Amino acid sequence: MTLAQPTLVDSGSAPGVEQPEQSTPISTAPRSRWRHATRERPTSHSFRGDVAGLRAVAVGLVLLYHAGLPFLPGGFVGVDVFFVISGFLITGQLVKEIERTGRISLSAFYARRAKRILPAAAVVLVVTTGLVWRFVPRISWQEIGGDIVGAATYVVNWRLADRAVDYLAQDSQPSPVQHFWSLAVEEQFYIVWPLLILAAILAARLLRRDVKPILWVGLLAVALPSFVWSISETKSSPAQAFFMSTTRMWELAIGAGIALVGSRWARMPRGVGVVIGWLGLAAVVTAGLFVTSSTAWPGYAAALPTLGAAAVLAAGAGAGRAGPVALLGTRPFRWVGDLSYSLYLWHWPLLMIATVHWHGLSVTRGLAITAASVIPAWITYRLVENPLRYSVAVSRSPRLALSLGANFTLVGISAGLALLVLFSTASGGSAAARPAPGAAVLAAKPLNDPRGRVMDQVPFITPDPLKAKRDLPDTYRDNCHQDQSSATVLSCTYGDRNSTTEVVLAGDSKVEQWLPAFQALAARNHWKLTVYIKSNCPLSSAVHLVIDTKKRYPSCTEWNRSLLTKLVADRPDYVVTSQYSGTALDTNGVQSADAMVAGMRRSWTALAAVGTKVMVVANNPDPGFSVYKCVDQNRSHLSSCTFDRGRHDADRGYQTQKAAVPGTGVPMIDLFDAICPVGPCAPVIGNVLVYRDTSHLTSTYVRSMTPRLAIALAAVGLPAR
Known part of the structure; x- marks a missing residue:
């Protein structure tokens, strides 16, 4: 939280400084009553x-x-x-x-x-x-x-x-x-x-x-x-x-x-x-x-x-x-x-700038x-x-x-x-977006591919770190990413609107980040691609919490209820989801992974009951720092911006997904080997910046993984090329 400024008006110690001038010509009949009160006792505002x-x-x-x-x-x-x-x-x-x-x-x-x-x-x-x-x-x-x-x-x-x-x-x-x-x-x-x-x-x-x-x-x-x-x-x-x-x-x-x-x-x-x-x-x-x-x-x-x-x-x-x-x-x-x-x-800017420095x-x-x-x-x-x-x-x-x-x-x-x-001068002078292979430089089985190792310096980086925060899925541009304050279900539709095959992306921003690859596949395979996204809100009928504050997140719970009702009525062919959150509230109001797992399974079961096939994309880990900021400050020493590959298995969202999948018939797609082929995880692969913030992939890197996503989807029952 942040704080307020001191009172902005003299408390009366300077006589005459703030006396009224050039009054508005509006008067009232009972002025004498106010004057009488003033004469009776000294004003409390001396x-x-x-x-x-x-x-x-x-x-x-x-x-x-x-x-x-x-x-x-x-x-x-x-x-x-x-x-x-x-x-x-x-x-x-x-x-x-x-x-x-x-x-x-x-x-x-x-x-x-x-x-x-x-x-x-x-x-x-x-x-x-x-x-x-x-x-x-x-x-x-x-x-x-x-x-x-x-x-x-x-x-x-x-x-x-x-x-x-x-x-x-x-x-x-x-x-x-x-x-x-x-x-x-x-x-x-x-x-x-x-x-x-x-x-x-x-x-x-x-x-x-x-x-x-x-x-x-x-x-x-x-x-x-x-x-x-x-x-x-x-x-x-x-x-x-x-x-x-x-x-x-x-x-x-x-x-x-x-x-x-x-x-x-x-x-x-x-x-x-x-x-x-x-x-x-x-x-x-x-x-x-x-x-x-x-x-x-x-x-x-x-x-x-x-x-x-x-x-x-x-x-x-x-x-x-x-x-x-x-x-x-x-x-x-x-x-x-x-x-x-x-x-x-004065105190606040000095503290904040010192904190950064x-x-x-x-x-x-x-x-x-x-x-x-x-x-x-x-x-x-x-x-x-x-x-x-x-x-x-x-x-x-x-x-x-x-x-x-x-x-x-x-x-x-x-x-x-x-x-x-x-x-603007700094970002305008940086390298413009150039074609770069990204994940395409990696082998079909990318694990341990030396081309995924970190290099201290590369000829160029796309997107440039100064522009990374603008390398976003189209949902932000198209105003169909719902924020935390509202429960209204927003949607965008891409691909072939008249297609008989409907693929839905539903959940929080961790499934939303995969939209660029899904858009390419929808165009190529003639899918109708519908997107339902809400910040910090996974597809689950559990009682949700806001990640940062650990307080109840009622708009997420309500959004899930409304969305599930709509999906059950619409009966899309496929629903693909992912998530960052790993816990929810149980019936005793205690935060637990089991409560989230139960909520995920309830939603999946309701969709399966109407013939919709659900698929889960494994959550990619949080590196623990803002990658694009680190890369901008260490363009000649990118090894300063690596993170431990073990963060993937330790990620709470991923652990919860793994716990929820068994016995449900819901497959999980894990593309982490193409995100981090070799430990420690490199911030730039194939001249492409991998992360655009502390946990989300750049749209450019996701787009470079489109062929890998197609193969993974086809392997679990969604024909894609």
Whole structure:
């Protein structure tokens, strides 16, 4: 998991910096009620030492978690704390503006945000681009360049959400700008919330009502659906839910709700405030200590740190010096809180780039880098953040502030585009795809064929490693590869659509990788070839798990149910399957290979009952590293990118297939000898790159094995030439 940025708005320590300018000409009748409340008690949004200190707690949780401290497995809850603080402070400023003028200025609002967040963010993006160019292998430049553009335009959270369920991104490293996702979430919330406030002001004017109850209606209209959606999406797709703004807005809304109550929190009995405040801080710390990466997040579990932070904010005014401010208001906490935004921006890219450069980080080294990030953070805070935030000229002119923000945004976008251009130049200059024999260089019986041995250097490699991730089956281009989030059965049809012989490929991406060879055979043998593929989802009626998270995978179970019903009704002549997964859940909810075997056999039996012949292609092993990345970095020393041939027999998917086949009449085709003729397994055979990622074969290599596949299919009852 990745984490959020510190609150992006001054907590009130700089008088006059963020005062509203050029208000929208909408007023309300009950302005006097707001003013009366303001006169009655000091506003709760004047400087709050506990708020500054709470930011320090939040960023401390984030930094120590990222550094790798094992006793803080839930440090990512700092994101939730920051969202609450941000909602509280931003809404408090808007409420003060309504109290004072009866209106709000969108231009002034966005100008304040632009001068506050964009300059420092752009500086970090530019420096990160340079560090990536210098220290990160070029194979990653394209993906990171796109991330930088997404970070600069505040949509990177959706890019990361898509990647979280993208099977093609299984070997992606955490992006050095991944932490910008939370900034994107906030900006998306602050597109919606000020517009709702304007609508509430207009409604109050038309209805001649107090604006505050209408603001509550607008806030609940955001918070409740977001909370419900957060629970639902976290249950079905937690990796995606983590990054989505729609699953996070309720957290910002809780902070906004605390601000709407306003000065009335100060009327809380002091004893009650003290208890609530300290309990709230304890809830935040408890979440950091006991929540783990296996906790479905955000969902309802995020309520613990979220409500804890809200309790600290609500109780602060009433608790006085006996409350959490006794700790949070101390000079060290306030200093870290003031530095938190820059500190957050800098620590993550430094950690991630160091991780790639040193191939991992120890806790000691992680802590050292995190501590060192204070230096660029302090420099950015003193030379970029404060000078622009406190500039009188920029503060007085929303137009100037917005122009400044736009220019810094363009700088960030340009940095990302520069990295994309550098990658394009590198990949464009690499060898173009050339005809290469691949597996065709091997003997009819390839085992121990010396032509399959590893060579340190070859004249050219097809596909070039920089282009390997694009060497895909046509199902990706044709949009019939179903992702993990949906159970809808998608299909593509190739070959002769009017043929009386229908061959089906069904299962996960490990059978999908064989499509190029099957397409060639379908054209040659006049088959109707139909493909049903879902990420990480084998053809089995078992109760499935997501491989990475080991959590239930209900959309896979449902997809299998629907697909089996369709196949039984359609009665294709042949179904060919393969799979990566080796285990499923048994009736006791325990993960086991036996449960997967039983589920596979049930599906096969149902198909055999209607006359469909099932065939299994043996799973090829995971080399244990990203082959194409290794090859790109070791073009003159390819022996650095070999793997043990014994990984095939040890592969869990293959072992499960072997256990399921006996007694079923289902044959298994094993072409591994043509993938790895001689140990250790070579990354390039016949000038063709064998693997395109950590476990899938390149389409080019699969295509070169077409004649071998034809012979194997014919041997088990599917006539092919």
